[in-house]
Amino acid sequence: MTSKKTEKYQMILEGALKVFAEHGFHKSQVSKIAKAAGVADGTIYLYFKRKEDLLICLFREKLGELVQKFEDSVRDIDDVKEALHKVCEIHYTELENNVDLAHVTQIELRQSSMELRREIGMAFKPYIVLIENLLVKGVQQGVFKPDLDVKLVRLLLFGAMDEVVTSWLISGRKYSLAGQVNGTIDFFLKGIAR
Template sequence: MRKDKPKYKQIIDAAVIVIAENGYHQAQVSKIAKQAGVADGTIYLYFKNKEDILISVFQEKMGVFVSKLEQIIARDLTASSKLGLMIESHFELLASDIHLAIVTQLELRQSNPELRTKINDVLREYLKLMDQILVKGMEDGEFDAKMDIRLARQMVFGTMDETITTWVMNDHKYDLIELAPKVQRLLLKGMQA
């Protein structure tokens, strides 16, 4: 389905706005179409069905996170620095797009198990990259070589996720980005050799 055409992106962006403003269950296709400035039927020229829109939203947006993280990993830095950059970059992306933050932290989690499974597939790629940082840190002697890597990853991701969700649920009335260094310090301490 013509992902290069401008309307594809138009609809994705419209979906993010509509879901953020109306909530997942009130995000009817007709609302998304109106927001995108196209007819209802046009949606179906670019997406198989409603679920396909939502998965695509997640894929397109998560893609940005993944490529940012890939760039960070490619750089010649310590694992600690990479971890810090990752957190900062993750927070920045969501802080700069409140709509997207609402959608990923709150609304998309209301989707049915089927859809969530597909979302998890997308997420997994991100978590794999995260693991690369942890492994490097353990190999380089920065992180505790004996720590359970899965648990460590769950701590890192769980902490970031909880921090962002709390921020979103508090109507983002404080600065998320300035929490990044503190979160980094906390997590690093937990994992350091």
């Protein structure tokens, strides 16, 4: 029962991911998603209240999985620098290996109302918090500057990585995203001043 219900639910989300990634949110008709998911149009409304919910849920689901991966990877790493490196590596490789998801997170998710943007901000929160915790831990360990403005720097870190991914995507993915990890982390840790 539950599994069957979950089954269609997942099929619809997979369909939405494909269609959103290819056409963008506003140009993705519900009927197209239904076809991609192999269900009837109306069926979608048994699992999702509105079209926008598809985006939100897709995002929560996928981001949840990602955050889980981040947490799993970092949990057993005591060295915060190494942990930060791992976070960036996962951030880049996961999206590089899942272009559809990258499209949705970098392009489609932004195509939404202020209201939805707030929703999205909320869902990103755990990831931002994870970064923040790393920063705090680093400060406590004396590895990071003691006067670090963690609230600001967590944004700077996330924004920097985010832009790298978006730029890579828009450029047509002509280079390796994973190849940017070292450069990114080096910048984070040491800045640009000699």
